[in-house]
Amino acid sequence: MVLSVVLAAFVLILPVELPDKTLFATLVLATRFPPLPVFVGVGLAFGLQVAIAVTAGSLLSLLPEAVVSAVVAVLFLTGAVLLWRESRKGGDEDEATAQAREQTSFVRAAAISFGVLFAAEWGDLSQLATAGLAARYEEPLSVFVGAWAALLVISGLAAFLGRKLADRLPVTLLHRVAAGLFLVFAVVAVVETVRTLTG
Template identity: 30%
Template sequence: MEAFLVSTGIVALAEIGDKTQLLALFLAARWRRPWPIILGIFTATIVNHALAGAVGAWLTQVIGPDALRWILGVSFIAMAAWMLVPDKLDEADTGRLRLGVFGTTVVAFFLAEMGDKTQVATVALVAQFQAYYAVVAGTTLGMLIANVPAVLLGDKLAHRLPVRLVHGIAALIFACLGLAALFGLF
């Protein structure tokens, strides 16, 4: 349960102001059809995070526990620093695809998540907790917690959230996880 809750919370916080949340706002404003967009976000996220989780599970099999502890500790601290760098929506992420609302959302979200903070966090969290299903379910739920309101409420919500504060809290959580991993507290 801890792996699920930590994964959900970290990703929900990390996703606020992220380029995929900006992408959700863009898609909602462009098509004004929230349910295919939400379903597309869910589909892309579950596939992307399932693959990332598989990488995390594989890492626990090929790297010894001491090396893994150091790699995870440094990775979480690096993600804390990365959280403090604001994201911007690239034009390439919003290109015109002829796949309809659902298909465009799936492709755009899947590609936007490649190498993104939440994908890297999923790899690290699966390696840390060694709980593939709980982490993938948690990171997917965290993405939905952050992005569904963005789709449903659009631009009104985005301007009212203290994004810097939320990113600071997420960075603090990542830093604490990194230190806990380095000191063997997990």
């Protein structure tokens, strides 16, 4: 495992997920169920999604280097554009109205949380970023650990701090910071593509 790759994955994924729909879905789940089963279910869903994204990115790394860096550039550029567009919409999110906590077993609450987040995370920006990092660094375990750690931090904050967190997040700023990070990674990938083609 390469610590610098773990850190790169963590630093890139964390700001992407903070203003994401999965954060708000976790917040809503935390208003309906106790925090621990929500955290367990969401954490497992994120772990499976990260494993799928790392596998897809690792398969990309089997292609010629110029093709891989070009695909990575497109993935990150797409992510930057999507995040920037989200930041222009502002922080208005449709939040579900708070419901009374249900008397639900731990396993059922965790299973519901897993299902909601697993479905919500498909094609998400964090999946694009994770696949791009796995293709770029060819260190699937390091990317997995960094990305999953970032997602666990986010899901833990959402599950255990609940609605207090949503009220204090400058969502627009977080979208813009994440868009900037995606753009930097896209530029680095473009430079690597050009260097590979001309070198």
